[in-house]
Amino acid sequence: MFEGVPLTWFLITGTIMFFVGIYGFLVRKNLITILMSTELILNSVNINFVAFNKILYPDHLEGMFFSIFIIAVAAAEASVAIAIIINIYRRLVDINVEKMNEMKY
Amino acid sequence: MIDFSYTVWILLIPLIMFVVVGLFGNRFKPLVSGIAGTAGLFVIWILSLITAYKYFFVLEKAADGSFQKFLAFNVRWLNLTDTLHIDMGVLLDPISIMMLIVITTVSFMVHVYSIGYMDGEKGFMRFFATLSLFSFSMLGLVVATNIFQMYIFWELVGVSSYLLIGFYYTRDSAVSASKKAFIVTRFADLGFLIGILMLSFATGTFDFLTLTGPNSPAFSSGTGIMFLGLSTMTWSMIFVFMGGAGKSAMFPLHIWLPDAMEGPTPVSALIHAATMVVAGVYLVARLFPIYVFAAPVALDVVMYVGAFSSIFAAVIACTQFDIKRVLAYSTMSQIGLMMFALGVSGYGGHEGLGYMASMFHLFTHAFFKSLLFLGAGAIIHAVHSNVMNEMGGLRKHLPITHITFLIACLAIAGVPPLSGFFSKDEILAAGHERSLMLYWVEMIVSGLTAFYMFRLYFSIFWGKDRHYHHTPHEGSKTMTIPLMLLAIGALLSGLIPFSHFVTTDRLPFAAHLDYGIAIPAVLVGLLGIGIAMVFYRKETDLPDRIYNALGGFSKAAFHKFYIDEVYLFITKKIIFNYISRPVAWFDRHIVDGAMNGISFVTNEAADRIKRFQSGQLQQYALVLVSGVVLLTLLFTYLMTN
Numbered sequence: 001m002f003e004g005v006p007l008t009w010f011l012i013t014g015t016i017m018f019f020v021g022i023y024g025f026l027v028r029k030n031l032i033t034i035l036m037s038t039e040l041i042l043n044s045v046n047i048n049f050v051a052f053n054k055i056l057y058p059d060h061l062e063g064m065f066f067s068i069f070i071i072a073v074a075a076a077e078a079s080v081a082i083a084i085i086i087n088i089y090r091r092l093v094d095i096n097v098e099k100m101n102e103m104k105y
Numbered sequence: 106m107i108d109f110s111y112t113v114w115i116l117l118i119p120l121i122m123f124v125v126v127g128l129f130g131n132r133f134k135p136l137v138s139g140i141a142g143t144a145g146l147f148v149i150w151i152l153s154l155i156t157a158y159k160y161f162f163v164l165e166k167a168a169d170g171s172f173q174k175f176l177a178f179n180v181r182w183l184n185l186t187d188t189l190h191i192d193m194g195v196l197l198d199p200i201s202i203m204m205l206i207v208i209t210t211v212s213f214m215v216h217v218y219s220i221g222y223m224d225g226e227k228g229f230m231r232f233f234a235t236l237s238l239f240s241f242s243m244l245g246l247v248v249a250t251n252i253f254q255m256y257i258f259w260e261l262v263g264v265s266s267y268l269l270i271g272f273y274y275t276r277d278s279a280v281s282a283s284k285k286a287f288i289v290t291r292f293a294d295l296g297f298l299i300g301i302l303m304l305s306f307a308t309g310t311f312d313f314l315t316l317t318g319p320n321s322p323a324f325s326s327g328t329g330i331m332f333l334g335l336s337t338m339t340w341s342m343i344f345v346f347m348g349g350a351g352k353s354a355m356f357p358l359h360i361w362l363p364d365a366m367e368g369p370t371p372v373s374a375l376i377h378a379a380t381m382v383v384a385g386v387y388l389v390a391r392l393f394p395i396y397v398f399a400a401p402v403a404l405d406v407v408m409y410v411g412a413f414s415s416i417f418a419a420v421i422a423c424t425q426f427d428i429k430r431v432l433a434y435s436t437m438s439q440i441g442l443m444m445f446a447l448g449v450s451g452y453g454g455h456e457g458l459g460y461m462a463s464m465f466h467l468f469t470h471a472f473f474k475s476l477l478f479l480g481a482g483a484i485i486h487a488v489h490s491n492v493m494n495e496m497g498g499l500r501k502h503l504p505i506t507h508i509t510f511l512i513a514c515l516a517i518a519g520v521p522p523l524s525g526f527f528s529k530d531e532i533l534a535a536g537h538e539r540s541l542m543l544y545w546v547e548m549i550v551s552g553l554t555a556f557y558m559f560r561l562y563f564s565i566f567w568g569k570d571r572h573y574h575h576t577p578h579e580g581s582k583t584m585t586i587p588l589m590l591l592a593i594g595a596l597l598s599g600l601i602p603f604s605h606f607v608t609t610d611r612l613p614f615a616a617h618l619d620y621g622i623a624i625p626a627v628l629v630g631l632l633g634i635g636i637a638m639v640f641y642r643k644e645t646d647l648p649d650r651i652y653n654a655l656g657g658f659s660k661a662a663f664h665k666f667y668i669d670e671v672y673l674f675i676t677k678k679i680i681f682n683y684i685s686r687p688v689a690w691f692d693r694h695i696v697d698g699a700m701n702g703i704s705f706v707t708n709e710a711a712d713r714i715k716r717f718q719s720g721q722l723q724q725y726a727l728v729l730v731s732g733v734v735l736l737t738l739l740f741t742y743l744m745t746n
Contacts, residue, residue: 022730026723097722104720 010051017044031085031095035078042074107164109177112156112195115149115205116248119241122146123234130230136220142233143216146240150209157202161606171611174198174314176250188309194250196313199607200390200464204247207471208380210594212240214587215375218479221583222371222486232272232369239265243380247387251311252301255388259297259352262384263290266376270368282364289361293351300344304395307337317394324398335402342396342403346389346410353385354437355444356414360669362437366429370482373429378436378478379471386443386467393460393609397452408448412543415441417666419553423560424652424663427491428481431561432474435517438550439470445547446532449539450609457609458538458616462531465603469524472594473516477558479588480510484565486584487577493561498570502577505585507566509592514562516595518555519630521623524599530623531603537622548629555633563641 017040024037046067053063089095122145130138160172167173179194216236223229242261249255264287271283305311308322316323323338332340349355354362365377376382389396389407396404415438422434443463450459483506488496500507516523519530529551536544579585604616640648652659661667 026727026730100722101720104718 007051007055010047010055014044014047014051017041017047029096029098031088031097034097035081035085038081039074039078042070046070107159109156109159109175109195109197111152112197112248113178115152115156115209116195116241116244118145118149119237119244123237123241126230126237127234130234135229138230138233139216139220139223142237143213143220145237146209146213146216149240149244150213153202153205153209156197157206160197160202161199167611169612172199172606174611176314179250182254189305189311191253191311192250193254195248196250197248199611200387201247203464203468203607204387205244207468208240208243208247211379211471211475211591212236212243212375214475214591215371215479217583218374218482218587219369219371221581222482223369224581226369228272232269235265235268235272236372236375239269239376239381243384246384249313251313252304252316252392253311255391256294256297256301259348259384260294262381263287263294263352266290266365266381269372269376270365272369272372273367276367278364279367282361282367286361286365289358290351293358294348296344296351297348300341300346300348303337303341303344307341313391317392321394321399323395336400338395339400339402342392342400343406345392346385346403346407349385349388350410351385352388353382353440353444354414355385355410355441356417357668359414359418359437360672363430363433363665366427366433370429370478370485373432374475374478374482377433378474382436382440383443383467383471386440386447386463389444389447390460390464393447393450394452396447397450397609404448406448407444408539408543411441411444411446411448412546413441414438415445415550416546416553417441419550419557420662421665422557423553424659426493428484428493428561428565429478429491431493431557432477432481435477435554435557436474438554439466439474439517442529442532442547442550443467443470445543446535449535449543452609454608454610454612454614455616457614458531458604459535460609461604461607461616462528462535464607465531466525466528468601468603469516469528469595469598472591472598473513473523473525476509476513476588476591476595477517479584479591480506480513483580483584483588484510486580488573493564495571496565497568498566499577500566501570503566503579505579505588509588510562510566512592513595514558516599517558518634519551519626520634521627522599524595524597526623526627527599527618528603530618530626531616533622533626534619537619548626551626552629552633555630556637559634559637560641563637567642568644 021037021040021044024040025034028034028037049063049067049070053060057063085095088100092099122142126138126142130141164173175197177195177197179192181190182193183191185191216233219232219236223232226232239262242258242265245258246255246262249258267283267287270286271279273279301311304316304323307326308316309326310316310322315321326338335343347358351358362377362382366373368377396407418434418437418441422431422438425431425434443466446459446463446466448459450457450461450463452460483503484496484499485491487503487506488499490496512523516525519526521527533544533547533551536547602616605613608614639645664670
């Protein structure tokens, strides 16, 4: 399906997704959006893994396995994070990350 | 050779009693712990008597006919080097066996007496536990096989004395008396420790058998001049004697003994009359060969300190009104006599008369002095007062105490044929051979002794019948029976031919009564008794007139020659002001200042850095990302170049 697409294109897509994710993590104030940015970062890594595996070592499967693991862990992480966010909302009636500074000095 | 290794149980039984009574005593009625402690003492009393019998009459003598001196039990406790090690064990020779008998007998009597005397006191169990601890430490001290074991038990004795003086710990005077006793003796023990270190450094051993044996390294090493024209051995023996002087309340380290009378009276009888305070005498006797052969100057120190203490204390005793204090000063005076006798003694056969006399007097003194204290306890128990002015005419109310007290007074005054007469006569005979001046000093002391003892006796038992809150009566049987048994000891112990058992070289010799000395001594004693009878039998103003006629001297004697005030001056005015305060200032400002400075700097720095910990998640993330970016750039730069 992607025959002939060069490796560089995949890497460029991954890099753009990664930095979009970093940017969103640092800038957005909504906890849900921050969580989504984290997913973007993880998926950019997935793309790199799959692309390297497919193009450089077509007869190996480790890269595929790694991305499947990451997807599974990311799903678990998302459920935990959303549970935390819901608890924070119940307590503070707000999910603005700047309001969550209880743990300072 | 008979096996004597069972003697270690003489030590262990009181220790076990201390642990058992101390830990589990409060689960039972108080009387149970009293009876348990007394039963333990009874067992070791019997064991000591059996040991003495077997040692003196059954055990074969050494080749030259002397009593053997051997280790009945020994374990190596601390290995310092291959040759220098500290042992724990049991050394048997005539003086340690004599001390075993003295300690167990008096301690057993005091235990029995205390069951009646301490009845109903708060802390009954604690009292008996501590008494057992004391018995253990004192027995360990006298059977010590080496000077270090002696030192350890020496301190243990000090601790138990501290605990017992401060028995009534709710009374301020008792607390300060116990602290005073502990600090003064501890200060003296510093000298003892220095002496031990010098002695063992010079000779390379702690062991008594080696140190006092015929080829002792103490005779050959450490003889060079060291300081102020005296040899190492002399200095070490003087320091060792300092420890002994502290425990035995010799001038000028005697100030704790009169205050120690704050403790319960049975404690005074046991510790501050018969056993612990003679530890110093025992120490000098134990190291006697070194004193005689290697450090005669130190032996002279012993002689002069003993002689001075005896007359000093005798004079003070004549002016005191608290009966226990009179007895305390009398104890100090009698121990001074023992020290004096050691000081004038030589070595071997008749030369060692003073040594024998000193041990003899220690033995007889233990009986009559503990009897005096227990009698005083019975009197205090009956009239609830320590002051003799508030007593009088008690002979009708306390007949048993009266008779036994009289026997003890006659014994200490040296009236024949009671025990004190024989031992004091030997001391005077030994003194006469050495120094005529000190002989007369001791003669005066024995006159004063007779005087102050009978001053006490007549003011308590004769004179006007005072008005008491309730009619005084004798204590229970447990209090009167020990009095009677000790009175038998005070009556008869002088008849023991001591020179056949306890001598410097452990060879028996024959000591005879010297009538040229015995007759004046008895006359001086009778004179003292007579004067006391004139003064105190009926109420007269004669004593007061004489007291006033002597003016400043008697006032000074009444105030114990202001020795306590001198100590207070030295400690409060000089040591506190010129040493303690600068040291405290240094501690507060320099040492504490440095510490506070360090903590201040840390605190300030932390205050600055803590702003990083803002609690803002995205700020942390920014720092993390920038760190990663910076590191990546750095490594890229390093890799490409």
